[in-house]
Amino acid sequence: MSIQISKVNKHFGAFQALNNIDLNIQSGELVALLGPSGCGKTTLLRIIAGLETPDTGRIAFHGEDVSNREVRERNVGFVFQHYALFRHMTVFNNVAFGLRMKPKNERPSEKIIAEKVHDLLNLVQLDWLADRYPEQLSGGQRQRIALARALAVEPKVLLLDEPFGALDAKVRKELRRWLARLHEEVHLTSVFVTHDQEEAMEVADRIVVMNKGVIEQIGAPAEVYENPASDFVYHFLGDSNRLYLDPENHILFRPHEVALTRQAEADYQAAEVRDIRPLGAITRITLKVNSQDEPIEAEVIKDHASLNGLTRGQILYFKPKAVTTAHQ
Amino acid sequence: MTSTTLANPSAARVAQRGNVWGRRFLIAAAWLIFTLFLLLPLYVVVNEALKQGLGTFFTSILEPDALSALKLTLIAVGISVPLNVVFGVAAAWCVSKYDFKGKSLLVTLIDLPFSVSPVIAGLIYVLMFGAQGWFGPWLQDHDIQIVFAVPGIVLATIFVTVPFVARELIPLMQEQGTQEEEAARLLGANGWQMFWHVTLPNIKWGLIYGVVLCTARAMGEFGAVSVVSGHIRGMTNTLPLHVEILYNEYNHVAAFSVASLLLALAIFILLLKQWSESRINRLKASAAEE
Ligand SMILES: Nc1ncnc2c1ncn2[C@@H]1O[C@H](COP(=O)(O)OP(=O)(O)OP(=O)(O)O)[C@@H](O)[C@H]1O
Numbered sequence: 001m002s003i004q005i006s007k008v009n010k011h012f013g014a015f016q017a018l019n020n021i022d023l024n025i026q027s028g029e030l031v032a033l034l035g036p037s038g039c040g041k042t043t044l045l046r047i048i049a050g051l052e053t054p055d056t057g058r059i060a061f062h063g064e065d066v067s068n069r070e071v072r073e074r075n076v077g078f079v080f081q082h083y084a085l086f087r088h089m090t091v092f093n094n095v096a097f098g099l100r101m102k103p104k105n106e107r108p109s110e111k112i113i114a115e116k117v118h119d120l121l122n123l124v125q126l127d128w129l130a131d132r133y134p135e136q137l138s139g140g141q142r143q144r145i146a147l148a149r150a151l152a153v154e155p156k157v158l159l160l161d162e163p164f165g166a167l168d169a170k171v172r173k174e175l176r177r178w179l180a181r182l183h184e185e186v187h188l189t190s191v192f193v194t195h196d197q198e199e200a201m202e203v204a205d206r207i208v209v210m211n212k213g214v215i216e217q218i219g220a221p222a223e224v225y226e227n228p229a230s231d232f233v234y235h236f237l238g239d240s241n242r243l244y245l246d247p248e249n250h251i252l253f254r255p256h257e258v259a260l261t262r263q264a265e266a267d268y269q270a271a272e273v274r275d276i277r278p279l280g281a282i283t284r285i286t287l288k289v290n291s292q293d294e295p296i297e298a299e300v301i302k303d304h305a306s307l308n309g310l311t312r313g314q315i316l317y318f319k320p321k322a323v324t325t326a327h328q
Numbered sequence: 329m330t331s332t333t334l335a336n337p338s339a340a341r342v343a344q345r346g347n348v349w350g351r352r353f354l355i356a357a358a359w360l361i362f363t364l365f366l367l368l369p370l371y372v373v374v375n376e377a378l379k380q381g382l383g384t385f386f387t388s389i390l391e392p393d394a395l396s397a398l399k400l401t402l403i404a405v406g407i408s409v410p411l412n413v414v415f416g417v418a419a420a421w422c423v424s425k426y427d428f429k430g431k432s433l434l435v436t437l438i439d440l441p442f443s444v445s446p447v448i449a450g451l452i453y454v455l456m457f458g459a460q461g462w463f464g465p466w467l468q469d470h471d472i473q474i475v476f477a478v479p480g481i482v483l484a485t486i487f488v489t490v491p492f493v494a495r496e497l498i499p500l501m502q503e504q505g506t507q508e509e510e511a512a513r514l515l516g517a518n519g520w521q522m523f524w525h526v527t528l529p530n531i532k533w534g535l536i537y538g539v540v541l542c543t544a545r546a547m548g549e550f551g552a553v554s555v556v557s558g559h560i561r562g563m564t565n566t567l568p569l570h571v572e573i574l575y576n577e578y579n580h581v582a583a584f585s586v587a588s589l590l591l592a593l594a595i596f597i598l599l600l601k602q603w604s605e606s607r608i609n610r611l612k613a614s615a616a617e618e
């Protein structure tokens with residue numbers, strides 16, 4: 001099911017949380033809403049689900065206006081950032097909830113419900129936890145149960161609010177890959193919120209970059225990374241260096257787009273080595289140029305020739321390789 | 329902390345011994361006060377009641393006027409407590425799940441019966457519904473008696489017990505937020521299903537606790553009820569009022585017998601409260617583990 005969001009505005013009192021949002025999501029797509037804290041990601045997600053009403057604008061599912069449709073009639077699966085599992089119900093009953101709430105004539109028998117719940121629990125690989133209560137689960141397990149619960153009613157759209165936000169880095173990585181695989185299998189139109197650019201790049205078909213209630217750019221991960229539409233997008237999608245050519249003009253480039261040598265060469269600029277950080281496959285070097293206070297960071301493979309015997313305080317020569325953007 | 333205890337065991341023990349005496353003194357004082365001001369009076373009540381044997385005790389509490397007082401007390405409890413539950417849940421729901429103008433005013437108003445003296449609460453009803461009151465003539469024309477009758481007693485009881493359930497539920501529901509309710513709606517539950525399957529189980533123990541407190545107060549209320557009752561024996565007397573009448577007539581044995589009946593009800597309610605409180609604490613502890 002495709003989603004069309006047109007000219008959506010939302011205020012909380014005098015504060016404008018969303019400003020003229022236009023966004024079309026294709027059927028079966030996995031879209032990431034990416035942006036810093038407070039930029040309106042959750043608000044947009046809640047408006048799509050019907051938990052919040054926009055001041056103006058409309059939401060359509062598959063071309064059909066759902067602005068006036070109640071939450072329970074939108075058939076949206078929603079995974080909350082803090083899971084919101086029903087604390088007094090077992091895992092099994094949590095997942096079965098949506099099926100049991102159906103009107104009598106549509107409600108499956110308890111036997112079919114049980115089968116379906118176990119299928120879903122198998123899908124999230126947690127069938128053995130069926131009789132536990134939410135408080136007896138780890139964060140990652142709760143997360144997956146919340147997902148199984150949302151999938152139980154066979155939603156047309158799946159909305160996930162920072163699904164991995166509260167988890168540690170390793171579990172996050174596992175779960176996000178698992179989500180990407182799951183999406184390959186079920187192909188549900190999905191929107192997920194994140195403020196982690198790496199997560200968005202890794203999982204999403206398209207990324208929507210938001211800032212202060214407006215959409216800065218929409219595009220495939222490679223597209224927004226290679227051709228950022230604004231300085232904001234450039235900075236938000238990865239580490240970046242700013243090198244001033246003169247007081248008015250600067251260029252932007254990423255740490256891995258820096259060439260380094262030990263000897264002075266044409267087009268290369270001298271800089272003092274302030275710090276050397278081995279980070280596994282690559283090493284990060286912090287450089288200080290005389291013309292500006294802002295340091296320059298360079299990342300090169302760990303056995304790069306220029307690193308041989310390098311110590312702090314020495315002089316290195318650097319040159320931005322392909323400068324990606326030169327915004328003002 | 330452990331390491332300092334290990335490093336200097338004797339000093340730690342000395343400090344602890346000091347603590348032990350201080351603690352023992354405080355505990356003893358607490359028990360003394362408790363015995364003097366609570367247990368002793370209880371003992372006196374029961375002792376007086378049984379002074380002339382069990383026979384007199386039972387005659388006193390099975391006497392028609394006493395039974396009618398018991399009945400009226402149970403009626404007042406039976407009407408005011410359910411109304412209180414409905415009002416309390418509705419008010420707590422509004423306050424904790426919605427944002428609206430005048431919310432803090434509403435919360436303050438809920439507390440009003442706590443800050444107004446019960447006697448004044450009773451007088452308000454007399455002023456409104458009494459023969460000389462605002463609605464007096466109209467009520468007389470329609471042959472409706474509120475003050476000095478059962479409806480007045482019920483109204484006064486409702487007034488003084490209004491805050492109990494709401495006060496108990498508001499913080500509980502505010503703390504729980506609205507996310508589980510939202511999740512239920514997203515999963516297709518209608519308003520009633522959401523309330524029944526999600527909200528109610530989450531507030532169950534707090535609600536029971538509120539009901540217990542409310543029941544205890546409704547049974548024991550004296551001031552407000554005394555003003556609107558008119559003390560008509562066998563008709564508008566509740567148990568506390570009946571005790572007072574008997575006592576004023578120097579019928580001590582009967583007064584204390586009825587009092588111990590009231591006492592037995594109170595202790596039963598207290599046990600219920602203890603039980604629901606421990607349930608709430610257990611729930612809170614498990615929630616805190618999260
Ligand atoms: N119910 C509300 N009342 C008032 N202001 C609100 C409300 N909900 C959100 N806001 C404001 O709207 C803005 C956007 O909030 P939103 O929750 O959408 O941010 P977000 O992008 O999801 O941030 P985060 O990454 O921190 O979750 C914030 O400045 C927030 O303070």
Ligand SMILES: [Mg+2]
Pocket residue numbers: 041042043161
């Ligand atoms: Mg958010």
